[in-house]
Amino acid sequence: MPARIPEAPPKKPQSRVVLFFILINIVVFILWHWRYYSVQFMAENFLVSWEHLNAGLYWTLLTSVFSHNMFLHIFINMYVLLNFGTLVELVLGSRMFAAFYLVAGVISSGAHALTSKFIIGSPELPALGASGSIAGIVLLFSLLFPREKILLFGLVPLPAIFGAVAFIGIDVWGLIAQSGGGGLPIGHGAHLGGAFSGILFYLFFMRRRLSNQLSGPLSERVDHNDIES
Secondary structure, rough: EEEEOOOOOOOOOOOHHHHHHHHHHHHHHHHHHOOOOOOHHHHHHHOHHHHHHHOOOHHHHHHHHHHHOOOOHHHHHHHHHHHHHHHHOOOOOOHHHHHHHHHHHHHHHHHHHHHHHHHHOOOOOOOOHHHHHHHHHHHHHHHHOOOOOOOOOOOOEEEHHHHHOOOOOHHHHHHHHHHHOOOOOOHHHHHHHHHHHHHHHHHHHHHHHHHHHHHOHHHHHHHHHHHHH
């Protein structure tokens, strides 16, 4: 779901954290397919589930966020991360962006474990991928730039805020379907946890700091009415 980024700032956006996170994801993807590391080792350390947490494998709350074992999965996630994350990192700054990404990832992993246990009824159901953190970034982007056009599923142009609402609705519907034994093998609970993180971060942190954060070159190309609406 690529974003149509607003006019480029006078200086090249700094996206060091985005690129670093993409590199980590690529390295872990290679480890999944490298025979030196067994599938069992990767599954125990890079998949999150209620059963894993119950067994004390708490680090999987974070390691699973950087874990992909299918090419299409990592390609889509990294493409979306590069498109949305670059601008969000420019607005937040590298340190705050990194902290937000990691916290959103942990919350999304926890949300998957909770929903798989108490809603879907499958505590053993594992999950992996950066989708939860990315959902938080997309929601934050949509609240910062609600009128900016995005492409829903890469096809349908929508204002960012409507696209965000649509994705939340799809994940709620998908989670309800999974609770009845249907649905697709998608981590809807993780997506909702990440989205919830983005909403909370905007409401409790960004609304207070926007005037200072946007006092530099970016403020020349951003309508403050868009950000506060």
